[in-house]
Amino acid sequence: MTRYLARKVVIYLLTFFVAVTIDWAIPRFMPGDPIEGLLSRMKAQPGATEELTGYYSHAFGFDVPLWQQYLNFWAALLHGDLGRSIANFPTPVSELIMGALPYTLALLIPAILLSFWAGNKTGALAARRKVLDNTVLPASYVLTATPQMWLGIVLAWLFASTWAIFPVSGAYGLDVQPEWSLEFATSFLHHWILPFSALFLVAFGGWAIGMRNMIIYELESDYSNYLTALGAPSKLVRKYAYRNALLPQITGLALALGAVVAGAIVVEIVFSYPGLGTLTLSAIQNRDYFLIQGIFLFLITGVLIANFVIDLVYVVIDPRTRVGMQGGS
Amino acid sequence: MMATRRARGVGALVAMAALVAAIAALTAGGAGAGGQTAFALPRAQTLYISGNQWSPNVDLNPAKNWDYVTGLVGFAYETPFRYDPLSDKFIPWLASAGKWTSKTTYTMTVRSGVKWSDGQTMTPQDVKYSFDILKLATHPQHALWQDTGLKSTKVQGRNVVFTFGGTPGIQQFDFYRFNVAIVPQHVFQKYSKTEITTGNLSDPKKIVGTGPYAYESGVGASSETVVWKKRDGWWGTSALGLSVGPTYIVDIKNGTNAAALANLLRGNIDLFNNFAPKSAIRGQFKTYFDRAPYHLGANTTWLFPNTTKKPLDDKQFRRALANSINMGQIISKAYQGLVAKASPTGLLPIWDKWVDPKVVKQLGFSYSPGKAKAMLAAAGYKDTDGDGYVENKDGSAIDLKIVCPNGWSDWMTAIQVIADSAKAVGIKVTASFPEYSTLVDDRGHARYDLLLANDRQYSNTPWTYYQYIYQLPILDNQTTVNYERYTSPSAWSAVQALDKIPSSNTRAYQAVMSKLQRSFLQDLPAIPLWYNGMWSMVNTKYWTGWPSAQNGRFTPTSWRNYWQMTAIDMLTHLRPAKQS
């Protein structure tokens, strides 16, 4: 098992290296000079631009050759320094990301976990009861085919604009500040529900359908039939079926992370939710290299870690992996 | 079964834990900035404003006048004078008086009895210091020391004397008289030079200003609102009998115009400086004018042609193009009537008194496709290959691209109308929407054909507009002026001459203005289109006394650099609306 895990770690590290290199490279090759964008926004007087360009070039390390910039990037990265935002100089990138991250996590983590749990449960139930099967399943097909931002718009239109039950944008009300208080928590939750729902409903559909198929498959399999033939209560059979069906779903969870993150980006924009999605978009529009790199680094690292965690969970849950992996193949 | 039930419980627990953790993280982030415990502000005493802040609320440096948090200069820091653009008057503010005491010296009398918010007294030394730090080469307002001829500042009793070498750039210096924030030397001398010119000075506890408000809470990278609180001891009350209406001001950072509009319609915003569709102007929501164009014009939107490229280097072609533009359709389709057509001279309505009607009548342009076609033909542009579009005089095809930043939906509509109306007279123009940064880069390096821009706002002098059009020399990268790379030494020297004429010398001033207008309309280096609105919708439910065309003609906006015009007067005239 240690070999299995060690192998995984090596793969993830290599993936991290390649991904980080790509992450560093792509923003560099975008057209548009970020410093000039900054100077233009500053409305710098013509005479001052040369001086300022030189100053900012040095401040951002653009005045050294590319290969050196790459090495500097790794050096800073290992110190946890993600550089300073170009558009919001001299605010550190990590500060901007840390400011936005809690909001994105507040949407993502509950959406991922709750949709996984609720979707799988519902799918399993639907596999047993025809009534549910005929309602949940078509609804799930529709949900999983729905673009998240459109669902966000529709929810906002219905529940925030037409019937003013929920707020239409923002993460908290205008008359509260982020702090440990009941007012803030209430306001936060009130604003959180619609964007969360947009993400949750779409993901829910997918899990429900997948689990339903898995359960049916399991219930038709040999061991199921064998157990039933032996006279085991159907509850027991279902219990084993559920556990077995859960395994591929967990792997699927790792693969679905990218999808949910993408969904979070567009939903955040619809609700002006101040998370990483909105930050990413403005970073790109401002050609803010360091901010873009920092955000993607976060995403890549987060997804890699999540993948690794899921691999670990999988090893714990599925004994066959431990058996099969000993000694390598 | 136990495992699944546990798994179920675990899943839900984890989700809830995540939510709690997120709130905790937010509080940790928020608690550092302000140290205010639970509050909900009293609605009747709070003014909610929106429309200025699009970037993170982290910049507290008054020198960075494109980026600092809303109201930093205005609420906390103040300037020696203020300027009323609608009546073209300077208002003594932190300076109680100022005049030219000789051809090359200006003497500014500093008001006495003004205290900083930390209790210390503001002295002329502070004023001198505030102007002196602009000497730093990387200071955003360094141009004061470079371009106006200013040589030195000196304190003499209650005065600060500005000494110039040679004829001073009066118009430019006047601009700085109401745009240099006066900062406390005893606080700023502790900052490094880099911090003063390019830093964020992001500790809000260190904001020490003379203005009517003090920082309350909200500065931070993820913060959506910044709160200011009225402070006692503002000099304006004792010296001028003024008092600001709102006790609290909350400035709201924008996500999108749509989000801001939603808040407005819910009654959460009092002063709305975002773009709002016309249908929103009704009931308790009012605008400066009660009929079209509803808003003051804040800046001219220009169509810049790249005059280094054929056929845009030909002034006849440019004039033909100008006559092809269907302004009426732009105004109705892109703006639903919320903007007004610009004067062919491009000058803002506040400078109407300098517009020479004879010149405009003789040389001005307007929407007339027939005339445009005739001008093209007369200038030698013909459609030789029968594709419906004219070609260059040397036979090569004319295929122009007009650009504006992606996402600026009103401009996107406008340039599509421009492209369509150009096509209608035979000029092939196609609209395209690159990203803002790419556009800025291309614009600076003349890698475009046609584009829209509207950088110059209200100011005390049309000199700023002519500098925008005519400034020489042309650099590798034109970051802020003369995007069209038009070279006319005679026009530029006229502009420089204008700088040196005091506006009080109306005869000389008008003479140069007429000359410039004539030259402009003959050559049309840029084509003025419409006046972009000073978007301002106000909610009359909680506050009353808002500026309007009939009553209190103040700039009704929270945009940067307007507080030191007459937006502060808006605040001193606001009163809580009586609840019926």
Next chain:
Amino acid sequence: MPLTEPTQSGVALPAEAVADAARSGAQMAPAPGVPAAPRLHSELFYFAFRNWKFVLGSVVVLACVAIAIVGPWLTDHPPLAFDGPTDQPPSSEYWFGTTSYGQDVYSQFVHGLRAALLVGGLGGGIAWVLGVGVGFTAGYRGGWIDDVLNMLTNVVLVIPTLAILIIVAAYLQVQSYTTEAVIIGLTSWPWAARAVRSQTFSLKTREFVEVARLSGRSTRQVIATELAPNMSSYLLMTFILLFGGAILIGASLDFLGLGPSESISLGLMMNNAFLASALLLGSWWWFLPPGLGIVAIVGGLYVMNVGLDEVFNPKLREL
């Protein structure tokens, strides 16, 4: 019978789960099951057309295709022309009403459908070719080729697709749907590669494949004549899922304003409507149709897919 198949690089790849996670970049989708023994074609058709899900899905998709083809002929308003009254609800003149700028929503909708189908078909197709190619090669050849391809797959898989697409689209200034389809295709193939790879693993050990290999057939021949036909159902369903996925990713890109801006697509319609505060002004006719269009095509594809799955795997048929 184990559901999971440990592979040589130690990454457990249950085929169903991989397909379960469907498109990289958007949402979850129904899983194609493990293909059973090959069936006769005539038998398949019989079951296919008896399966109401397959029929319903196909009908919806075909209807959308028909609307996309014929729709633009039924209107003489160009989608981007500003010649109508602004903000009008549906009427006899403008069947889907007009936008805040006076454009015909119906015209935009049908042209947008065309763009969606182009992006889906081409993008999905490219992803399919890549994914299937990589999957077969890695699965059949094994060894270091497998390791290298697996590494490549992992890297492309882990990076959130939309994130990469945002950067690339902003860099490339995408001005045609073909370009958009190509870049979507180049980034959404990994899960298909993994799925095909694991299927290939399990089939590789079967006797008929061994026989073919021993008789000297080249890799390409073995893949083409032995493996592919036995996975045909799987390959078809993979394509359908990629098609739907590409449409959704394309819509997200367009919604962010990173797609072609000189023409119209369903995502761009939603973007325009959102920026113009249509949802606050109640202009439902502007933002509802594009989303419903996507739900119809993609949902139809998924339902079709599920129907096919049931056809190929009788175990999944209705209870």
